[in-house]
Amino acid sequence: xxxxxxxxxxxxxxxxxxxxxxxxxxxxxxxxxxxxxxxxxxxxxxxxxxxxxxxxxxxxxxxxxxxxxxxxxxxxxxxxxxxxxxxxxxxxxxxxxxxxxxxxxxxxxxxxxxxxxxxxxxxxxxxxxxxxxxxxxxxxxxxxxxxxxxxxxxxxxxxxxxxxxxxxxxxxxxxxxxxxxxxxxxxxxxxxxxxxxxxxxxxxxxxxxxxxxxxxxxxxxxxxxxxxxxxxxxxxxxxxxxxxx
Amino acid sequence: xxxxxxxxxxxxxxxxxxxxxxxxxxxxxxxxxxxxxxxxxxxxxxxxxxxxxxxxxxxxxxxxxxxxxxxxxxxxxxxxxxxxxxxxxxxxxxxxxxxxxxxxxxxxxxxxxxxxxxxxxxxxxxxxxxxxxxxxxxxxxxxxxxxxxxxxxxxxxxxxxxxxxx
Numbered sequence: 001x002x003x004x005x006x007x008x009x010x011x012x013x014x015x016x017x018x019x020x021x022x023x024x025x026x027x028x029x030x031x032x033x034x035x036x037x038x039x040x041x042x043x044x045x046x047x048x049x050x051x052x053x054x055x056x057x058x059x060x061x062x063x064x065x066x067x068x069x070x071x072x073x074x075x076x077x078x079x080x081x082x083x084x085x086x087x088x089x090x091x092x093x094x095x096x097x098x099x100x101x102x103x104x105x106x107x108x109x110x111x112x113x114x115x116x117x118x119x120x121x122x123x124x125x126x127x128x129x130x131x132x133x134x135x136x137x138x139x140x141x142x143x144x145x146x147x148x149x150x151x152x153x154x155x156x157x158x159x160x161x162x163x164x165x166x167x168x169x170x171x172x173x174x175x176x177x178x179x180x181x182x183x184x185x186x187x188x189x190x191x192x193x194x195x196x197x198x199x200x201x202x203x204x205x206x207x208x209x210x211x212x213x214x215x216x217x218x219x220x221x222x223x224x225x226x227x228x229x230x231x232x233x234x235x236x237x238x239x240x241x242x243x244x245x
Numbered sequence: 246x247x248x249x250x251x252x253x254x255x256x257x258x259x260x261x262x263x264x265x266x267x268x269x270x271x272x273x274x275x276x277x278x279x280x281x282x283x284x285x286x287x288x289x290x291x292x293x294x295x296x297x298x299x300x301x302x303x304x305x306x307x308x309x310x311x312x313x314x315x316x317x318x319x320x321x322x323x324x325x326x327x328x329x330x331x332x333x334x335x336x337x338x339x340x341x342x343x344x345x346x347x348x349x350x351x352x353x354x355x356x357x358x359x360x361x362x363x364x365x366x367x368x369x370x371x372x373x374x375x376x377x378x379x380x381x382x383x384x385x386x387x388x389x390x391x392x393x394x395x396x397x398x399x400x401x402x403x404x405x406x407x408x409x410x411x
Contacts, residue, residue, distance in 0.1 A: 053319035091263030
């Protein structure tokens with residue numbers, strides 16, 4: 001079975017989720033939604049909470065649009081749990097992973113989510129706000145950022161206005177179509193953790209705006225047949241491709 | 246925002262929030278964020294100023310003529326909004342008899358005494374979603390709405406929509 005960047009990224013996301021985890025994703029997160037449904041299909045026993053109010057919705061019902069705020073992430077839920085309660089859950093240390101995204105990021109994991117270019121009141125691009133990620137990122141044990149583009153416009157040397165940044169005492173992970181960066185607990189900067197089978201450290205360096213010191217990193221295993229089958233099972237409409245167009 | 250609305254609903258001037266450390270938003274908006282020390286152990290916390298909107302307009306699946314509301318799909322932050330706002334206007338998919346609330350009082354998400362007015366407005370959340378009444382966004386109408394916003398013609402759009410002429 002063949003795979004491309006979307007399937008590799010989805011497999012990397014699935015592998016972040018462990019049994020027993022309580023996992024949240026934000027708005028407009030179709031890549032994460034498909035990967036999380038596939039993680040359910042693979043039998044990983046974790047809890048899925050999201051802005052739709054649903055808890056562990058019926059993952060067998062395939063998504064038909066890329067929006068993650070439809071009945072598809074609500075129907076068949078075993079409970080309702082609102083965003084206000086989700087913030088409280090993570091604030092009180094009972095959440096594990098928050099999957100969030102960014103407009104830009106730098107080597108410290110400082111994230112631009114509010115705006116790009118110009119200034120706060122007169123931006124070139126107004127972002128979705130991101131006070132939610134400002135609340136969650138510093139308190140979540142394993143904040144995991146995914147970004148379907150890997151280029152120097154996105155991963156820059158210095159973010160001008162940081163909507164949020166990781167805490168020193170928390171894990172922080174960045175998953176891109178080429179590789180995974182991690183900020184270990186107690187450290188300040190992202191380190192290249194592994195690269196995907198179809199790329200090289202050189203390609204990652206060429207497309208990253210900060211200096212990468214690592215010279216040798218492991219290559220992550222390609223998606224397994226089981227992972228690819230799970231992705232296909234939960235996503236017959238190929239919503240996974242949406243963010244890679 | 247949620248904590249600001251909570252402070253509004255609780256009737257206190259501000260509330261401490263978890264997280265927010267390292268965010269440039271705190272310095273950017275001093276009229277909304279402030280850093281304080283806990284009076285108990287000196288821990289530093291970010292605080293947000295209370296927010297009490299003049300009006301909250303909330304669309305529900307069922308309401309009675311007194312303003313008792315049942316939210317049958319996701320309720321998002323509607324309960325909080327209804328408690329933080331000074332006045333609440335309800336639009337509803339349908340008006341139901343109060344006996345529905347008497348049968349299952351726990352399903353009444355917003356009680357009548359918080360509500361100023363009830364508007365019988367089937368389809369009132371369109372072109373958005375109102376689970377389980379309509380499940381998908383009407384993208385054609387949504388684009389027409391965006392176009393109307395850009396052109397400053399929202400009231401014209403609303404007229405057309407209410408008259409079914411979109």
